[in-house]
Amino acid sequence: MYTDKVLKYFHKPRNLGKIKNADGIGKVGNLACGDMMYLYIKVENIKGKEVITNVKFQTFGCVAAIATSSAITEMVKGKTIEEALKVTNDEIIESLDGLPPIKIHCSVLATEALAEAIYDYLKKSNKPTPKDLEKKHESIVRHNEELEERYEEWMENQKE
Ligand code: FES
Numbered sequence: 340m341y342t343d344k345v346l347k348y349f350h351k352p353r354n355l356g357k358i359k360n361a362d363g364i365g366k367v368g369n370l371a372c373g374d375m376m377y378l379y380i381k382v383e384n385i386k387g388k389e390v391i392t393n394v395k396f397q398t399f400g401c402v403a404a405i406a407t408s409s410a411i412t413e414m415v416k417g418k419t420i421e422e423a424l425k426v427t428n429d430e431i432i433e434s435l436d437g438l439p440p441i442k443i444h445c446s447v448l449a450t451e452a453l454a455e456a457i458y459d460y461l462k463k464s465n466k467p468t469p470k471d472l473e474k475k476h477e478s479i480v481r482h483n484e485e486l487e488e489r490y491e492e493w494m495e496n497q498k499e
Contacts, residue, residue: 340439343436344435344436345438346406348405348406349406349409352408354394354412355395355396356396357379357395358379358380358394361379362380362382363458364380365378365451365454368486374398375399376396376408376449378394378408378455379393379395379456380453380457382420390418392417395412400448404449407435407448408449411450424453424471426453428446428447428450431446431449432446454472455476
């Protein structure tokens with residue numbers, strides 16, 4: 340089901356953990372499948388550019404979530420904020436030699452966590468947020484609220 344690369348990243352996740360005093364934290368959750376992801380970034384100004392110098396993640400997600408978040412941390416470390424925001428799900432999936440279609444949403448979780456960490460960093464440092472990122476943030480928040488509502492409804496139905 341999984342490629343060798345996915346299994347390699349799963350068995351030896353890269354950049355797993357938490358960054359103390361992170362400059363940005365992205366938290367995304369998907370109660371529908373019970374997973375949760377945190378992505379932490381450290382940003383430094385290097386020669387006038389905002390560069391992600393450290394990035395770590397924590398997740399309660401599945402094999403694919405661990406592999407994709409591992410891969411994304413490696414891909415964005417050393418990149419500027421603008422470059423990191425351009426990393427797509429397809430690129431992550433390609434770097435892992437593919438994912439089963441049913442697991443594509445796990446890679447979305449990783450890119451959303453990164454986008455949220457960058458959004459958090461820009462907001463905390465009073466920097467302008469690109470329009471696309473603002474829209475993505477709103478849609479992530481909306482989506483999570485919908486999931487939580489559905490989850491609560493489901494919990495209520497269980498009581499009946
Ligand atoms: S993170 Fe939910 S199934 Fe992969």
